[in-house]
Amino acid sequence: MANIVLTGFMGAGKSSVGRELSRLLGMKLIDADEEIERSQNMAISEIFRLFGEERFREIETEMLRKLAKEDRVIISTGGGAVLREENMEALRKNGTVFCLVASAETVYARTKQSDNRPLLKVDDPMSRIRELLSARMPFYEKAGTMIDTEQKTPQQVAEEIARVFRCGT
Numbered sequence: 001m002a003n004i005v006l007t008g009f010m011g012a013g014k015s016s017v018g019r020e021l022s023r024l025l026g027m028k029l030i031d032a033d034e035e036i037e038r039s040q041n042m043a044i045s046e047i048f049r050l051f052g053e054e055r056f057r058e059i060e061t062e063m064l065r066k067l068a069k070e071d072r073v074i075i076s077t078g079g080g081a082v083l084r085e086e087n088m089e090a091l092r093k094n095g096t097v098f099c100l101v102a103s104a105e106t107v108y109a110r111t112k113q114s115d116n117r118p119l120l121k122v123d124d125p126m127s128r129i130r131e132l133l134s135a136r137m138p139f140y141e142k143a144g145t146m147i148d149t150e151q152k153t154p155q156q157v158a159e160e161i162a163r164v165f166r167c168g169t
């Protein structure tokens with residue numbers, strides 16, 4: 001299994017854990033959202049505002065299909081990537097998928113300053129986080145190995161993933 005794929009809700013720590021993993025294993029980190037922003041020359045929030053979520057999901061699927069062809073890289077996906085089974089199927093072909101898990105409170109604390117998370121730009125972000133988390137939980141559970149991130153540093157989480165990854169390769 002050549003790639004490591006990180007999934008999980010917004011604020012679960014995919015980016016910071018991805019950076020640690022990249023350092024630990026000497027593998028390149030590719031952030032799918034950053035690749036989308038580069039390819040569209042636009043921030044994620046602008047894509048949502050101008051074209052809507054459905055179009056964003058199409059662009060995301062195209063990008064993930066392309067990234068899935070990489071080898072020996074870490075792919076950090078956006079929190080909604082798990083919603084389309086075709087995304088996960090493509091990523092699984094050459095990758096081990098991990099799902100980072102955090103509580104609604106932790107997600108809120110980690111995302112409240114963010115300007116680039118259009119789905120949480122609502123009057124009551126905490127309720128939105130709870131709603132989305134519970135609706136998406138079945139998708140996250142199906143995606144791959146669940147890794148609890150509560151009370152752990154990104155380095156600890158990265159070490160845990162590296163152990164599992166090394167065992168399977």
Ligand code: S3P
Nearest residue numbers: 009010011033078079080117118
């Ligand atoms: C989304 C998560 C975001 C980004 C977009 C949609 C989601 O990525 O892809 O705003 O549906 O959960 P992060 O999980 O990196 O914040």
